[in-house]
Amino acid sequence: MHIEQLGWNQQLSEVFTPYKEQGFSIGRVSLEHKRMYRVLTEKGELLAEISGKFRFESNSREDYPAVGDWVVLSTREEEGKATIHHVLPRFSKFSRKVAGNQTEEQIVATNVNTVFLVNALNNDFNVRRLERYLLMSWESGANPVIILSKADLCEDVEKRVKEVESVALGVPIHVVSVKEQTGLDALQAYFHNETVALLGSSGAGKSTLTNQLLGLEKQVVQEIRTDDDKGKHTTTHRELIVLPTGGVIIDTPGMRELQLWEADSSMSHSFQDIEEIAQHCRFRDCSHSGEPGCAIQTAIESGELDEKRYQSYVKLQKELAYLERKTEIRAQLAEKEKWKKITKSVRHRR
Ligand SMILES: Nc1nc2c(ncn2[C@@H]2O[C@H](COP(=O)(O)OP(=O)(O)OP(=O)(O)O)[C@@H](O)[C@H]2O)c(=O)[nH]1
Ligand SMILES: [Mg+2]
Ligand SMILES: [Zn+2]
The missing domain is CATH 3.40.50.300 (P-loop containing nucleotide triphosphate hydrolases)
Known part of the structure; x- marks a missing residue:
């Protein structure tokens, strides 16, 4: 199989060059087990684990390989195994x-x-x-x-x-x-x-x-x-x-629950129509809940804007604001955890 058939391209190839020069191979994660990954390479399928260094340097779930990732490998083809050292930057x-x-x-x-x-x-x-x-x-x-x-x-x-x-x-x-x-x-x-x-x-x-x-x-x-x-x-x-x-x-499995994860710019993209209407409200900080001269209310009354669509917009915005507050707290905790790890390792070396 050619690596191009797996989605490999020129840009990825450039990012990979320094690793290649050090003798590493490339693969793409096709399946995630508990702690193992199935990886597709030009030479076939391998079962891979992440290296100890990788584990140590990872702070959040986002750092770990996921299905679709291109990963830098050292391989033991006779055994059908590999070790993952890095994840190449994701384009989406x-x-x-x-x-x-x-x-x-x-x-x-x-x-x-x-x-x-x-x-x-x-x-x-x-x-x-x-x-x-x-x-x-x-x-x-x-x-x-x-x-x-x-x-x-x-x-x-x-x-x-x-x-x-x-x-x-x-x-x-x-x-x-x-x-x-x-x-x-x-x-x-x-x-x-x-x-x-x-x-x-x-x-x-x-x-x-x-x-x-x-x-x-x-x-x-x-x-x-x-x-x-x-x-x-x-x-x-x-x-x-x-x-x-x-x-x-x-x-992918059908999701039971589809909750958003950060979606600020895309919110405007999907609800361009609503945001355009809102620009015509008399007050710049109009909450669209009864202020005079509210263009959103007028648009709903005239049927130009579907009320259900507007409700859905409001609901999604609330959800995002809530998520943002919770994530901030989590980030603070993760930062603490990271420093704990670093201090520990320094102590260890001493
Ligand atoms: N009538 C009809 N039924 C279809 C069609 N495509 C799929 N189905 C049926 O829909 C049912 C569910 O299909 P799946 O492909 O298992 O659905 P899925 O989206 O993979 O579901 P999850 O794996 O649970 O997320 C099966 O009984 C299919 O035969 C179609 O074009 N017409
Ligand atoms: Mg299915
Ligand atoms: Zn308004």
């Missing part, structure tokens, strides 16, 4: 807040060129959820593409497409059905030795689409629940899979 990173109450970042995938936001055209269809996914995509550095799957189950596709267009200005939308084999050819254009990650709720058809693009039944697929069209969380690991035609696909 898709994160969310880990489920539950902790304020911790979970890296879903890195070095993704395009993210397919998969939404089924059945009763699970949800524009508000899509808004969230779009926001995360803009923040990640990857280009979002909306996939409306299971078109065979939808009576009025046009209506759905219009709804999606209204929240996703300028984002490509593809209507597909694996069952009826429609709309699929157009997706090939996103691969060309690049990386595509599939995101969307459980049961949306991500693994079905992966198998389709791969040309074989690699990923396990399961029927959804019949009462509410929700999936059964069939895929449990994020995994990077190489396509025979070059390029890679990252299949």
